[in-house]
Amino acid sequence: MSVDTEKDPVVSTLLHVPSLLIAAAVTGACVSASHLLTWRAVRNEVSVLLWGIAYGLTTLSMVMAGLRGAIPAFLSVVVSNTFLLLALGLVWLGYRRFLGKVGRHDLLLAALGGLAWLAFACDRQLFADINLRVHVVSAIQFIYLLMVASDLVAHQRKEPLPALSLTTAAIVVQQALLLARVIYLLISPLNSSTAVLPTGTPIALTLIGSTGFIVFFGVLQLALVGQRSERRYRMAAETDGLTGLANRRRFLDDVLSHLAGAPNRGALILFDLDHFKRINDTHGHLTGDRALVEFAGILANATPDRAVAARIGGEEFALFLPDGDATTATVLAEHIRQLTRAFALKTVKDQLRITVSVGVADIAEVGPDYEALHSAADVALYKAKSDGRDRVAVYRWCPPRRQIAVACDDRVGKAVSAAV
The missing domain is CATH 1.20.1070 (Rhopdopsin 7-helix transmembrane proteins)
Structure with missing residues (x-):
């Protein structure tokens, strides 16, 4: 003026x-x-x-x-x-x-x-x-x-x-x-x-x-x-205070919101750091926290647009792909697994290699129900762990009796039965 x-x-x-x-x-x-x-x-x-x-x-x-x-x-x-x-x-x-x-x-x-x-x-x-x-x-x-x-x-x-x-x-x-x-x-x-x-x-x-x-x-x-x-x-x-990713509450809200609006498409990936308790016991909790933070960074950098990455508890992480299916989720999960395996965490004495086991579930396989979707991904994650860790397993539906017959224990069988 x-x-x-x-x-x-x-x-x-x-x-x-x-x-x-x-x-x-x-x-x-x-x-x-x-x-x-x-x-x-x-x-x-x-x-x-x-x-x-x-x-x-x-x-x-x-x-x-x-x-x-x-x-x-x-x-x-x-x-x-x-x-x-x-x-x-x-x-x-x-x-x-x-x-x-x-x-x-x-x-x-x-x-x-x-x-x-x-x-x-x-x-x-x-x-x-x-x-x-x-x-x-x-x-x-x-x-x-x-x-x-x-x-x-x-x-x-x-x-x-x-x-x-x-x-x-x-x-x-x-x-x-x-x-x-x-x-x-x-x-x-x-x-x-x-x-x-x-x-x-x-x-x-x-x-x-x-x-x-x-x-x-x-x-x-x-x-x-x-x-x-x-x-x-x-x-x-x-937000998870340690890793900066979404926490479990935010993750559930986003996934449930997607399922309410577009329930016929999407895939869930669960990640679990291998031998995490051993890392804490051997190298200390600070090193364990560093491992969580480094993996969270790898996961965040690999997360596509519109996808939701979160730490949902302990050493367990989740990634929801609203536009994904079993194929795209598996490719992405394998990419993240390889990035994790290639990373070396420096410690006081040496370098620590981190690996991750991954379970993948597709809404097309289990339906638009989060509990069923999470249970299916958890079954696949358990399969990756039981097969030797550091790998990706994908949930595939088959009749409950056969699924239970090949399950490694009763817990997996019950989870599969609930999922199907």
Whole structure:
């Protein structure tokens, strides 16, 4: 927002610019206070502090602009707009910090808008043109807002917070207002000799839009902080603390949701690290934890899109393929088994080789029931273990009596009977 405008006596009583500037200043002060108070509760979010300072600078800018004519023009025009552009730079910097983007020259870029304005003010001939002043301030504002919007759009997929898209939409609206003001001034330029603190309709409406923008932007910023906290709490409740994979609860929710919507397709793979108890007993629990973490990394990197990988207990992991069948699941399971076998975990004394046994079950074989699907995959996993470990076994349906007859023990027989 630039503080230069043109007087319009028809609407001056309704759109009184000094009053609008004071209203904007009060609004900025309230938003600044809310951000600074919020920052005291969430000190880890430096972005909130930067935004609070930015709104404080905006408040000072509005106050100085409102005193145009009562204080030196250097303060009401030069310093006022410098504070405004520095505030926008801090807003951009705050979003950079919030999104986890850190650049070597971020501080310089945040201050560059204000510095560019000061450099422009040094040229008295150019600075004397009120229309050019408005265009320069509008251009710098537009660039900062564009930088914020581009960062938000790029981050949306990584962290899908609802307030991100709303913030982007608000920026687009504000940019449209800036463009409309520039176009209007190109059509109807201001008179530099008479403009002191005018009350023209376009500038007054821009002030109203800017005040609304301050409020809406401030609310969205606090909403972003709240949504991120809520998302992190939810992820913590659904994530295995050691491996970073989904936990059993999250895994079951995702699989059951798939079975409710598309019950005729999908495959389940169960993984069990071989001789894990021996690893713990021989090398210690820390080494055992490292083995779990390393395998989880292998599993996560091999997990296709839309698939769900989880640690469902102890040394047991699961992978559900919503679009898979026995063939694709077996190929993937074998790939993961080979990657695991090729990995060597460094210990104090030597290198530890890790192997994994794998069981595969297809919904086409056992039907769209999770308990039956899990039991079938568990039967296949037991078969892989009993056949010597470090292999993949696939569940195939056959009549219950025959299945029980070839089972290694009663537990497998009962599981197969339940599955069929």
